[in-house]
Amino acid sequence: MHFNIPVIEEQTDKLGGRFVVYHVYLDGLLYCKMKYSDMHKWDEELRRVFGDCLPPFPPNYYLSMTETMEDERRLLLEQYLQKVSANSSISKHEIYTFLRKMQQETFKIPIQNCLLEVLLPDGEKVRADIQSSDPAERVLEIVFCKLQLPRQMLEYFDLFLVEGVSGGQYSVLKKLAPFELPYVTLKSMNDEQCMIMIRKSYFDPEIDRIVMENSCGLNLLYLQAISDMEMGCWTPANEQLEKLRSLQETGRKKEFLEVAQQVKHYGYMQAEACICEHPEPNSPTVVRVGYEEINCCTQLLSNQAEETSFEISKVRCWSVRLLGTSTGNPSEEDDIKLEFSFEYCYGNDTWKWITIHTHQAFLLSTFMHQVKAEHAAKNLDLVDEMEIEMPHVQIKKQSFPKYLKTDKARPTLTRIKSTVQGSKEDDVFEGIQEKDL
Numbered sequence: 190m191h192f193n194i195p196v197i198e199e200q201t202d203k204l205g206g207r208f209v210v211y212h213v214y215l216d217g218l219l220y221c222k223m224k225y226s227d228m229h230k231w232d233e234e235l236r237r238v239f240g241d242c243l244p245p246f247p248p249n250y251y252l253s254m255t256e257t258m259e260d261e262r263r264l265l266l267e268q269y270l271q272k273v274s275a276n277s278s279i280s281k282h283e284i285y286t287f288l289r290k291m292q293q294e295t296f297k298i299p300i301q302n303c304l305l306e307v308l309l310p311d312g313e314k315v316r317a318d319i320q321s322s323d324p325a326e327r328v329l330e331i332v333f334c335k336l337q338l339p340r341q342m343l344e345y346f347d348l349f350l351v352e353g354v355s356g357g358q359y360s361v362l363k364k365l366a367p368f369e370l371p372y373v374t375l376k377s378m379n380d381e382q383c384m385i386m387i388r389k390s391y392f393d394p395e396i397d398r399i400v401m402e403n404s405c406g407l408n409l410l411y412l413q414a415i416s417d418m419e420m421g422c423w424t425p426a427n428e429q430l431e432k433l434r435s436l437q438e439t440g441r442k443k444e445f446l447e448v449a450q451q452v453k454h455y456g457y458m459q460a461e462a463c464i465c466e467h468p469e470p471n472s473p474t475v476v477r478v479g480y481e482e483i484n485c486c487t488q489l490l491s492n493q494a495e496e497t498s499f500e501i502s503k504v505r506c507w508s509v510r511l512l513g514t515s516t517g518n519p520s521e522e523d524d525i526k527l528e529f530s531f532e533y534c535y536g537n538d539t540w541k542w543i544t545i546h547t548h549q550a551f552l553l554s555t556f557m558h559q560v561k562a563e564h565a566a567k568n569l570d571l572v573d574e575m576e577i578e579m580p581h582v583q584i585k586k587q588s589f590p591k592y593l594k595t596d597k598a599r600p601t602l603t604r605i606k607s608t609v610q611g612s613k614e615d616d617v618f619e620g621i622q623e624k625d626l
Contacts, residue, residue, distance in 0.1 A: 190216055190366045191551065192270040194263050195511060198222070209259065211266060213291070216363045217527075217551035218350075219377065221291040225249075228266060231287050239279050244272040285368035289324060292370055296377045305372055307332050308351070308386040309409070310416040315387075321372045325365040328372075332387055338405045345400055346409070347390035350374060352383050358420060360461060364390060364555050388413060392480040392556075393563045394456050401443060411442040414449050422477070423454040454484065458556050463547035468495060476545060478556040480563065483531070485545075499533050501564065505540065507531035507557055509550045529553045 196212035210222050225247075232246045247265035250258065274284060293300070300322045306314045307328070317331045325348050333343060348371055351359045362383070365371055371385050389400070389410065400406040415437065417423060425433055429452055436445040449455050457477040465474035465485055477484040483499040512526035529550035530542050547553065 190274070191509070191554065192220075192267060192274060193511070194267040194270075197259060197263055211263060213270065215366060215369070216555060218363060218374075220369070221288070221295040223291055225262070225266070227291065228269070232269075235273070235279065235283060238283065242276065242278040244269055244276075281368075285324065288368050289322065289370055292373055293322060296373055298370075298373045298376055303372055305375075305385065307348070308384050310386070310388060310413040319372065322370060323372070324367060325369045325371050326367040328385075329387070336405055336409065338409070339403060342400060342403065342406055345389055345391050345396060345406075346387055349386050349388050350378070350383060351386045352380070359386070361386075361388075361458075361549075361552060363552060390559060391563060392456065392458070392478070392560050394450060394480060397446065397450065397456070401446060407442055407446070410446060414446055414455070417455075417459075418449070420459075422457065422459040423449075423452050425449075425452045454479065456480070457484065460547060460549045460553060463545055463549070465546070466544040468497065474545065476547070476553065478553065478560065480560060499531070499543065501560055503534040504557075505532045505534065507554065509554050527551075531557070 193214050194211045195214060198210040198212060200208050200210050202208065208224065210224055212219060213221050213223055229246065229249065232243065235243055245265075246269060247262050250262075254262065273279060274288075298321050300320060303319060303321050305317045305319050305328065307317055308314055315332050315335050317328060317335060319328055319331060323331075329343060329346065329348055330340070332348075333340065333346075338346075348365045350362045350365060352362050353360050365374065365385070375383060375385060387409070397410065400410055418425070418433070429448060432448055433445060436442075436448065454477055457479040460476045460478075463474055463476060465472050465476070465487055467485070468487065469489055472487045472489065474488070475486045477486075481501055483501070483504070485497045485499070487495050487497065489495055508528075508530050510528040510530065512528060526546070527548055527550040528544055528546055530544045532540050532542050534540055545553070
């Protein structure tokens, strides 16, 4: 998971005083809004317990900040959040409690009992009785209980935010972090086409055998396999398809999965159609991430298709880059520029960056982190390095709506500075302190 702060929002309190609010994004979507004083107080509480293992916290300025100072503080706060969340020496409970509180306060969702519908891969729904303040890890446990799945399989499945659920087709937006509040995340999207779905989250095909030993786990894998096949994530040959259809009609789930495991690209996670700079610039591409490779099926200028396999073991590092927008208008989602790049070894110590332009750049990074973790578990040599790059782009100051959402309710990802007049209802910004100014 990755935090970044691409938006600075200037607010004015009831007395006309100016203060700054930082929009914190998690894996590409707006997670919460914070003031400097919120994070400063949290840092002080953490230091009393964990001391010097914490990264440096951005200094407080007692005079008005220049634009350069504002941007420097934004970057330092971004780095602070990322380092604290990744620090294994710091109690996850302390981190998660603060982040959950910020998410709930930002979107003004009261703590209440509620019903959350969680999609299965076949479109059926599991209705979970939860509290709005329940994190994803707790909601997943409740769904497991409903599906009668054993707790020891919790590590193999996760909750995902999906969009455009219609006719068996959907787009995966992100994997929910363990501390993220699914109910609040769903409400914040303000889009009826968005839902929470349970899916397997691993890539290692050997784990299938473990999950298939349980009848409920077998059923969940079977439902996802059928869904992925219907969506074209993996395409069996005619003979394989005929055999799979026969097994599907007779309900022989284990045999179905055993045949599916022999199909090319089975178990891969597929991104939406995107643009790749390899082997030719601006090539339409379908990207799939598997346990052993990143597979790119590219349409060349000659209208011929070329398939390229990039071995995971030869990927040295990868990055997500936020390029901003060409117009500076955050309401134009189609104008958002994101890049996913990885450095690949072609042999003889020849390295080359492969760049993919896709709005699912953060999702591809999440997939790579998961593959890395599974390889590391087998003591394979995979470099632990991922960066987020956000170059300085000049964008005019504007006044934007209360929450910076696009037409599809997905917040924009660019470095933006906005000015918003405070109101009595904005209780999340009450208690403004001098350090916020």
